[in-house]
Amino acid sequence: MEAVVVLFNRDLRVHDHPALAEACASARHVVPLFVLDPAIEARHRRDFLHACLHDLRSSLLALGGNLAVRHGDPVAQAVRLAQETGASAVWASEDVSSLARRRERRLAAECETHRLEFRLFPGVTVVPPGALTPGSSGANHYRVFSPYWRAWSATAHRPVLGAPHRLRLPPGVDPGELPELPREPYGVVRGGESEGRRRLDHWIRHGLASYAEDRDRMAGRTSMLSAYLHFGCVSPSEVVDRAAGRPGGEEYVRQLCWRDFHYQVVNDFPEMGRRDYRDRDVEWRRDEEAEAAWREGMTGVPIVDAGMRQLRAEGWMHNRVRLITGSYLTKRLGIDWRAGLAHFGEWLVDGDMANNSGNWQWVAGTGNDTRPYRTLNPLRQAKKFDPDGEYVRRYVPELASLPDNLVHEPWKVRGGVPGYPASPLGGELTS
Structure with a gap:
């Protein structure tokens, strides 16, 4: 050729x-x-x-x-x-x-x-979408993660390829101009395969072993590879290949399997970002004021506000906090998941249609969650995964001086922190 x-x-x-x-x-x-x-x-x-x-x-x-x-x-x-x-x-x-x-x-x-x-x-994925199907049901894709994880884990993955040794252009090709790089790039991660591979190397050596016990700690470190996976700066197959079999590797690989899971759903249901995957008897309400407070990180619920402010400041948000903020919007405020999907899609550097849509429908109860009425209580989640308030203090500086037993509790600081709103839900968050 x-x-x-x-x-x-x-x-x-x-x-x-x-x-x-x-x-x-x-x-x-x-x-x-x-x-x-x-x-x-x-x-x-x-x-x-x-x-x-x-x-x-x-x-x-x-x-x-x-x-x-x-x-x-x-x-x-x-x-x-x-x-x-x-x-x-x-x-x-x-x-x-x-x-x-x-x-x-x-x-x-x-x-x-x-x-x-x-x-x-x-x-783009580890296992190509459509390669695995639940044989007994006749469906074109897996609707539940656990059986997909078992099938995915038992499947032989394609071998990881090295970089080519040599590449020759035809004579006379005009390469064209690259866009200029900004002096102050947006977000907390810098693009490119070189940086992505450096982060992957560092994560495998220094972060992976503690992933299983630390992955939900909101103030803790994570691999920060999501944007590099979204843009294909690192290969998901290589990430799995390097993590599998190491301490902490199984839990981390499981999360990469979730990525493939969402892709195989979207492959068969391309309307995932527009229509409910599962019908649910819910009538979403319109509340522009509440939605705006959520977007701006001014709900009065500290862990929610911390996450939404991190999103705007860094173009990234810890995965556990993504679930908490999503559950708050859809289950507590009753606002349509598509509003949250659009906002995350606007600000996330790693904004991935399949994963963003799949996760939003999961928290809203219209997606692949087998417990569609599950609600993540933000207060309990905050106390469990940010016990000393480090994450909240980092992104909501108005609360930095509060003691640990108050930093997460919105109704106890009502009127006590200048410039910070009271939660309209108040003590309801204890339920």
Whole structure:
């Protein structure tokens, strides 16, 4: 094969990239391409993405190639670049969102029209969506996590691939201009495969062993790999491969299995971000004032407010706090989960459609939770997982001087902290 265009989307790495590895092994020339689509480039994730692209270009240059950067419609740009470089194929990693699948269908049709080979490769998940199905029920996907986890754990995963040794561009390819990097990037993590692999190395050596006992501690450290997994800076298969069998590894790998679980649900139910997965007899109420207080971290419930302020300040939130803030919005305030999904999607650097939608529907009782009426009591959760109030004090400085026995209890500080609101629920949080 003379030349292949490899279209990058959410797989911004050179290690364990099946499409790139196969192209380098079977084609004389490889044209890596990323298309900046202004229609979907969210402001809060832009800084991270741009850093990813700079790092990816550096990695490809080190292999002897480059990253072609274009603007506009990915389908049109991929076909155009294939024609300009004499490529006979366009390859990409398979994804599951409605947007990605529409793009894949359009790209397949355009490649057929222009007599180009189009292939999709794994790489976004550990086990490809649709590969595992519950045989006895006849369903196309698993609706409950535990049996999926058992099937997933018993499945042989594809081997992890190294980075290509060499990559050759066709002559005369215009690489295009990379977007500028901001002086003060948004969020607490910096984009790119190099940084993602550094964090993964550090986590495996220094954090994984204590993960099982520390993972719900809100003020504690976590792997902070979610954004790198979302943008494909690190391969989920490599993360699982390196964590499995180590102390703390099983619990951590289980969380990565949850990621695959949500992807296989969305693969079969692409409306996950718009429609209830399970019908539930609930009438969501409209309360703009309460919703605004929740978004701004001014509900008067310290653990909820701490989480919502962390989200705006850092573009990230501890997973346990995501569940608490989501449960508070949907179960305590009775506000539609789609409002929470939209807000998280606006601010999270790791905002992933499948996981964000799956988790929001889980806490709302419309998703894959087998106990749909479960409510996470924010006071009990705070006292259990932030016992000394370190997390709350970090993000709600108005409460920093309160003693440990008061920092989490909204009704006991009513009117006692200037500038901090009283919770409208008050003592109801003890129930």
